[in-house]
Structure formats: structure tokens, C-alpha cells
Amino acid sequence: LFLAGVTPDSTAATFTDGVVIPEYVFICFQMTFAAITVALVLGSVVERMKFSAVMVFALIWLTIVYFPVAHMVWAGNGYFFGLGALDFAGGTVVHINAGVSALVACLILGKRIGFPKEPMPPHSMTLTGVGTGLLWVGWFGFNAGSQLAADGTAGMALAVTQLATAGAALAWMYAEWITHGKPSVLGIASGAVAGLVAITPASGSVGPMGAIAIGLFSGLGCFYAATRLKRAFGYDDTLDVFGVH
Numbered sequence: 001l002f003l004a005g006v007t008p009d010s011t012a013a014t015f016t017d018g019v020v021i022p023e024y025v026f027i028c029f030q031m032t033f034a035a036i037t038v039a040l041v042l043g044s045v046v047e048r049m050k051f052s053a054v055m056v057f058a059l060i061w062l063t064i065v066y067f068p069v070a071h072m073v074w075a076g077n078g079y080f081f082g083l084g085a086l087d088f089a090g091g092t093v094v095h096i097n098a099g100v101s102a103l104v105a106c107l108i109l110g111k112r113i114g115f116p117k118e119p120m121p122p123h124s125m126t127l128t129g130v131g132t133g134l135l136w137v138g139w140f141g142f143n144a145g146s147q148l149a150a151d152g153t154a155g156m157a158l159a160v161t162q163l164a165t166a167g168a169a170l171a172w173m174y175a176e177w178i179t180h181g182k183p184s185v186l187g188i189a190s191g192a193v194a195g196l197v198a199i200t201p202a203s204g205s206v207g208p209m210g211a212i213a214i215g216l217f218s219g220l221g222c223f224y225a226a227t228r229l230k231r232a233f234g235y236d237d238t239l240d241v242f243g244v245h
Helices: 023-045 051-074 091-109 125-147 152-180 185-202 208-233
Strands: 011-013 020-022
Touching: 011 023, 020 023, 023 051, 023 091, 023 125, 051 091, 091 185, 125 152, 125 185, 152 185, 152 208, 185 208
Parallel strands: none
Antiparallel strands: 011 020
């Protein structure tokens, strides 16, 4: 409680025998995972949820959904971990968890006024581009950092993250180009995020060609989910959290 007993000398184990890192570093690293996951969920209900409700939702959702799932997948005595689940940097803990929760959240809150008849594009493509760039760079810490060491596996995770993301961005771009007659910055940004998401659980396991394949398939699959699937079912997922995650 309030990090009682944790000191600057406290350490956390890594995947390398005999190698440890400061526990404060590990705590802050895990804190960023929790923060980004609840932020992802809230992307589906942008423009129709009160800020006070967001604060209450974040506290409850993290406590009863995120923390138990994180424990089941990553802890040595966790249920999914015991079944042999491999989730290097949060494909289940962060992305499937957030994607499903986002769908439930937007269904419960209902549609925005005017959806889907009125066009609702992003208010600033400049900010969309900046945000995508920040995510792309930050994801290297997300994936490579999950090795908890500066070694070859971390380097591989960094490399395959780049390859999968580029592959997905290109796949989405070409799918949009073929379907709608021209590519868009928003499509490329959405494809990049799809690739980042898809490579996350496998970034410690696959090589360059596997990463490119994952990127291409995720770009195409998420393009379909964020466009046709969304229209077919009529749910109002503001930032396509479910479709991309």
C-alpha cells in the first residue's frame, strides 16, 4: 500500500538469470501500461462521456479488469501464464482487453448525435499525425523495453516493431487506395497503429519476415474491421479502438 517497503535498493527480477532492475523502474514501466490501456478504452467514447464519469470509470475498470488480466497473463502463478500463453508486451493484457472493453463501452453509452449520417472526421490531421508519430516512437519502449534488458532480444523486438508497423501502414494505405480511389493520412496513421498492436505480443518471438507478414495481414484485417464491419453493425466507436485493437 503506497509502495510501503519499496526502497531505492529494491529490485525486480528479469528474464535473465542473475540480472535485476530497480523495482521503482519496473513499477513505473508497469504504470505506463496501465495508463495507456485505460486511455485506449476511452478512445471509443470520445465526445460523449463526462470527465467526472471518466475518472470513476478509470479507477473501477483498472481495478476489476486490467489488474486481474495483467496478473493472469504475466505473473509466474497467473492462470493464462500457467497455460503457456505467450504475450511479450501486452497483446492480450493491453490490446484485446482494451478493444473488447471499448466495444462494450460505446455500445452501453450509445451513438453520438448525428452518427452515422453526419461526417465526423478528425478535427486536426496535423495532431493525428503528431500523435501517431509519438505512438510509433513510444512503442519501441513498449515492446523492446518488455525484455527488461538491453540485449539481442530487445534489439530484435525493436526491429520487428518497425517492420510490422511499416507493413501495416502500407497495407492499409493500398487497401484504401484500391477501395476509395485515393490514400489518406488518416488511413496510413490507422494502419500504423494496427501494426503496432499486432506485433506487440509476438515482438519477442518473431523475426523480420514474420513481422512483415503480421503487419500486412493486420493492416488489411483492421481496415476491414474499421470500415465494413463497423458499418455493418452500426456501433459508434469514435476512434476505431475495437476495429484496430
